[in-house]
Amino acid sequence: MDTPQDTEVLIVGAGPAGLMLANLLGMYGRKVTVLEARDELIDYPRGVGLDDESFRTIQTVGLVEAVSPHTTPQHIMRLVNGAGKTILINNPKTDEFGWDRKHGFIQPEVDKALHAGLARFENVRVLFGHEVVDVEETADAVTAIARVAGPDGTSEELRFTGRYLVGCEGGKSPTRKRLGVSFEGESPSTRWLVVDVNNDPLGTPNVFLGADPKRPYVSIGLPHAVRRWEFMLRDDESDELATDPAWVNAMLKEHVPNPENLDFIRRRVFTHHARVAGSFRKGRQLIAGDAAHLMPVWMGQGWNSGMRDATNLAWKLASVLSGQAGDALLDTFTDERTEHARSMVDLSLTLGKVIKITNPVLAAGRDTAASVLNLFPSVKSYFADMKFKPMPRYTKGVLADPNTQASGTALGKLTSKLIPVATANTKVSPVGVQFPQPRVNSKDAKNERLDDVIGNWWTVLVWGNNPKDVLPQASLDRLAALGARLVAVVPETQRAWAEQYMGPNVLVLGDHTGRLKKWFDDRPTPMVFLRPDRFVAGACLNQHGPATLDAILAAMSFTGKPGDRARSIVPDDASSLLG
Template identity: 80%
Template structure:
């Protein structure tokens, strides 16, 4: 990885750098994670960043379990975990300081706590430093992309670079694809002419970050105070954040004045003048989603594709979801294993959920920032009443209101008809195993759980660390080679899919002796996998590299389901599988 700025003599045409398969514009979290994923898959990547260094002040404060699963995939758990507070509890309090709602989810179905507080600059730095593991990935700071020219077989980006002696020079970079991750004002999105629909609510907020947390409480308080709604957040490394809603007549110059800030903080700390301030900044929430995430050989991800109001802490996490979805698809296309049409599924899979998170964040924000005293009193009374009902209380406490990603169009096979490229959310078969199942909700299009399992490679290990970072076929109790025909097994070999059998720990030794070395046998010593398969009439699961279920079926429907999945991803049958690249990490002992 290098940050040097090569000089091109004036009067000569810039040489074209052709060392990359993918150009990523922007060294923010989405771009850095995408570079890590592509580096893990052995792809050649250049990240072009206009600034001369990473941003070093706090921004995002919430990291969820889906993001941690991706961090685990790229082997950076040990680097990022020290900068997090697991199980970050949120309490909604009214104007009198009374708690009216608590959000404290206890679930860990994806292998990690549902919510973490975190220090974004430290996490971003870990993502950046993680790229040093890959000789074929580089980050070039001080490279501002000014123009992109696209042809049938690639893109050429023109970047302006400051000369050491003054002035600027041009550098040209050629690659097969370009991904714009430059934030909400994304020049890539604007050059493509993609719409960015939504709203920017007129409400402004003052954010205040301080060192040496004067309160010391490790969690989050959302102050639904009609006089001035506020947020108080305890973060790792003794950082405290406050956010205060501003009134229309308050100017930015006024509210960032130290004396004015101190006055806002007097209800929160005994002596605001003794605080160690990191920054004071006014911001406006934005709620926008791009009309399309891909045009030709150029794509957008992260804030360039969607802007989230801060209420649900989903801005950073939505960028991680984009990178997780796009990384394996670019790798499959670049390896020749899949056709270019696979990249169209990036929009069809990610756009709908991004919009759902924007809408939820807006709704939650409107609930908190009520300033009319009568309406605020009604809200508080309704919240107190709803807390009397355990099911409603659990709905908020366990964060069940947060829509989990469910893909209905994309790299999928319908669980009922085995149709390609789409999946209904319910199982409708009239077969007795389906009619008698505990749930009719289909697992296709959602993330597969990540329990701990035992195998010959180690005990009490997180599932993803055993099955690896590419495709897998997971079968409960059966040998995949016995329930799939030779033709399907040949296709799976071409896909690079791992054959996996999960069964009770009591049977693992027998299965390891009888199924052969080409089947990964996993012992379900916790019983969590047994319950998952017991609830669903889908003993065969086709698991994508991003841990989403592409297909799930009875074993006799396995061949048709596999064929539908391969069609949906424009599988070519050519090219080597890009997965199974070893990435040094040690996540196996965590969360135990």
Template identity: 75%
Template sequence: MTTTHESDVLVVGAGPVGLMLANILGMYGRSVTVLEALDDLIDYPRGVGLDDESFRTIQTVGLVDSVRPHTNPQHIMRLVNGAGKVILVNNPQTRDFGWERKHGFIQPEVDRALYNGLHRFENVRVLFGHRVERVDEDADSVTAIASVTDADGRTTEHRFRAQYLVGCEGGKSPTRKRMGVSFEGESPSTRWLVVDVENDPLGTPNVFLGADPKRPYVSIGLPHAVRRWEFMLHDGETEEQVTDPRFVDALLAEHVPGPSQLQFIRRRVFTHHGRVASTFRKGRQIIAGDAAHLMPVWMGQGWNSGMRDATNLGWKLATVLSGQADDSLLDTYTAERKDHAQAMVDLSLTFGKFIKITNPVTAALRDGASTVLNFFPQVKSYFADMRFKPMPRYTRGVVVDPTAQTAGRAAAELTSRLVPVRTANNTTSPVGVQFPQPRVNSRHGSDVLLDDAIGNWWSVIVWGNDPTAVLPRSALDKLELLGAKLVAIVPETQRTWAEEYMNDDVLVLGDHTGQVKKWFDDRPTPMIFLRPDRFVAGACLTQHGPATLDSILEAMSFTGRPAPVAAAASLVS
């Protein structure tokens, strides 16, 4: 008789998305089994760009110290023309979310750090050499049948049952195919040769995008002295031809004096894809990462979009599994993530078309226009500060309209006719976007990042006021069931006073940099309801707090049960 192994969640695929999701669920005390068909993690570089949003998630699961040594912070990108002249620079300086906007990274090492992080959780295990062959789903569970081949070549079947299965197996995802959902988009016909080498012969620590009409290319400096080149291939150039060492040496001849002396890690041909699944969930099966969306490499957002998926899905699965919310909460995963994934795919495809122009006349027009635009500071900063990148904004899901307090939808603008709104510097709604992560002081520590101070679950942040003084008892009781941390942020000059006079249940934080004060000064929303993924579910005047909270609970299908024990415990500073 075959033994059935039980866990809360089955994750299929031990790539970065599956590993991060398992870390998040393990952090919240859920049991997870990760099934991986390969015998070990992939050991060659793939993704090369890690952004600040992903680093914030890495911070949440407590793996910054393990990941940081494998990164190049402040990864600058320079777009150069066929003559090598810089025509655009992308070098964002802001640290809104607590970390540098862009990092180069060595994916195998970072993936290994995510994998090693799972050893902290007794309830999480990764099983290599387990290929999922079949999945059966009923009203209460999902069962995966995996084949395992031993050293003698004998194959046996193992059964794994859970409440949910998440497919993180990449673009050819069997989970997506089982779900029967479409995978819409395009696969541009252009192919690229990627060449990775050790002992970087150039040493420049950043990125050059070569918009050379003869043959567009990319040159990337990575941590651990790794250099990557990518070259666009012409029609008629076969894979056998372009991976031949002599052909590769000829491509590299304009980049390095002695190509044949390089220490190659790999030479591989790949094709860009731009596709998004029609839905990310069907019943008890869910997809994330490349299984849900494939995007060209130009914006370095494939790995990061997968991290956004895990960040969004992790707390929702933990909430449903604990009984805090109805199963319908998981439908908000697609509602919130699909549109942004599509926006990143569209931007990446557009940027790729800009880079890979091969017509010399069109390329000259592009280069000339870029040079002219660089004379305009606003246009130049638009590219330099990466403001062309669409930040996630959730208008449907676990959000509440800041004006009408309606559940499940949030307009992008504050439309109230109250004087505080009409006179605000910024009437763009903060609902549905990430809250910034400044550094703050508290009695528990100085100059700490906000997320480290408030914990990894729900928070109510109030500027200058005691939350227990401006919210009625009925609202505070609901927040207690939700497991929300009550936070007051005050100017550092007032922190001692606030710690003495505010309720003991309130975490008082001092704004010693002035960044929090400026954020609230620009926006007429002194009360923020912050989700575990650091997105704002509700923002309002304090008198609208109870109605906003009720709408948030409605939007997340809240059942009234207490918060998960692991999440509640983590809120203690």
């Protein structure tokens, strides 16, 4: 075997989760080696839905311009019955996180953009044709043994050693199997035929879920003039039959005038899976993406769940590798991601059961119930605005409880008896959920998205006050070691005054849209501690700031060290902002 080749993080699998994780770690200045068994990226369409949370992560790694040409924003979904009547419309118009909530996308092209983005980082390399066949782990390192085929038909084994290994190699993940963790859930017996074609013969831009009891189907308009159909198969219809060109044309004859003239990309049979691993970490090995959870297709959350995993894990690995946090921080990856993954699986299964009804009586009852419910504006809005989608809320992890300042947990409700809490418009805690991303002004930026102005690491946001005036020096020193940016948010009318009054060590944001003022006005939490993944680690009254910070740092096993690559993981001028 070859001499060990050292890196910090070994990523097994160049799928979307692995590629995004490598981009984030590269951005944070970490050394990464991606090992992919295939000789190239998968080039056929798979996922078709990209949500606002994922686009925010794409924004974080600076790839919006590369990804956007392969997307269709505001991808509307209509659930229609057997007669073609719309049962419900899913058309969310919110841009809470800075982007449209739903996009259609061409996954191979977006994956290519993620892969191309890695060329920016000298510290990241991707090795195709490297199949990891075994892994060895010690107390201090993990070694992947990769088989590499030679040009003469022979093969050799190479060893790659890092501090951590993350398996992102899909639902059959050898990494997960080596870890011996459970993979609980179900694989419904229902099979589906998926058909992708070029030169979309219909041209309509959105999604139709056909809840037709005769044969449920899906019809999806995608970017680049690609059309996807999916048809539910009966038990007596074999895979060979379902992929026969003549049989496929017969399926399509009610959807397109001349099926035989279509430019087919692929015809393939697949089965939905709904599973979540019992743990996402064991020792120095972790799993992410499909290796950690398999999503039914109905909510389009498979690709997006992998993005959430990468976003959650990257900053934690960077913190541990830089010396800022202890190894225990990585345990919070499972704590924070498992519950939401299960929620998305359950919701996807439920929606699938609604669509897959083949009993005509039950289908008629479903359609009647939907017609009645659509008469109620609140119910109609619940579906149209996608309020049924469970947004991630972490109750255990890198958090501080807003009521007690307890470390590592956070109740979802504000229970304090203090008058500012009792009189607040909402008692729902913002801790453990993603912070919104409105547009803001600063001295050097006008009408820019929040994340682009505050940078990609920790941030302390304070409404109306100078953070340096409401936090003691001991807290400011700990924030400086963490690499956190101090930010004051004020109405745009006060920004010039605040910039002069607060000085160069605090970033002043002008809330010219009023959206941040509304957020703070509704909640009795004028001080917010934002994690690098844009989730709220703590939110409190200013006088609770020091205790809240201490609880957050304890939850992340903070060492007090500034980190060996602090300049790579904070905005270029963040050190001066903490002066």
